[in-house]
Amino acid sequence: MAREPGVAGTSRALVLNATFEPLGVVSTRRALLLVLGTKAELVHATARTFHSERMTFPEPSVVRLARYVRVPHDRQVAVNRRTVFARDGHHCQYCGSPAESIDHVMPRSRGGLHAWDNVVAACRRCNTRKEDHLPHEAGLVLRSQPAAPRQRVWLLAMSGGARDEWAPYLGEQSLTA
Ligand SMILES: [Zn+2]
Incomplete structure (x- = not known):
């Protein structure tokens, strides 16, 4: 996954709960791993792509978790x-x-x-x-x-x-x- 103009790498993606509530921000690489591991679905992609040897993946901008995650209320x-x-x-x-x-x-x-x-x-x-x-x-x-x-x-x-x-x-x- 080399970095070139138009190639994904260092930006961030928003992670939504299964209910579409925002949960946090992760690297786009981490978001792609969530999608590839079927832990999340791709909601929005950027215009850029990740390349592996044989495949091209859209760089996620927003992903949504497949399963609901409970968020503690006291998180400060x-x-x-x-x-x-x-x-x-x-x-x-x-x-x-x-x-x-x-x-x-x-x-x-x-x-x-x-x-x-x-x-x-x-x-x-x-x-x-x-x-x-x-x-x-x-x-x-x-x-x-x-x-x-x-x-x-x-x-x-x-x-x-x-x-x-x-x-x-x-x-x-x-x-x-
Ligand atoms: Zn002032």
């Missing part, structure tokens, strides 16, 4: 710069400028937690202005109340860039991010 997305920036569209949640850092709404020095409902993406200017204050004390207004993202897979996809054909399966959030 890690709170870090990458995931918070993805949730907040890479924009400062106070002024809308490009985000450069993470701000704790209730400052950590005042007992604020490093948790989804207390972190927002912020630009350096707003972060510096806010320091160890609450937003209103620094004259800042949050554009929206931070909350945990609803769909883990949306976050995974957004933090690395989702493909257009994934949008129908990821829900509205993928279109407004």
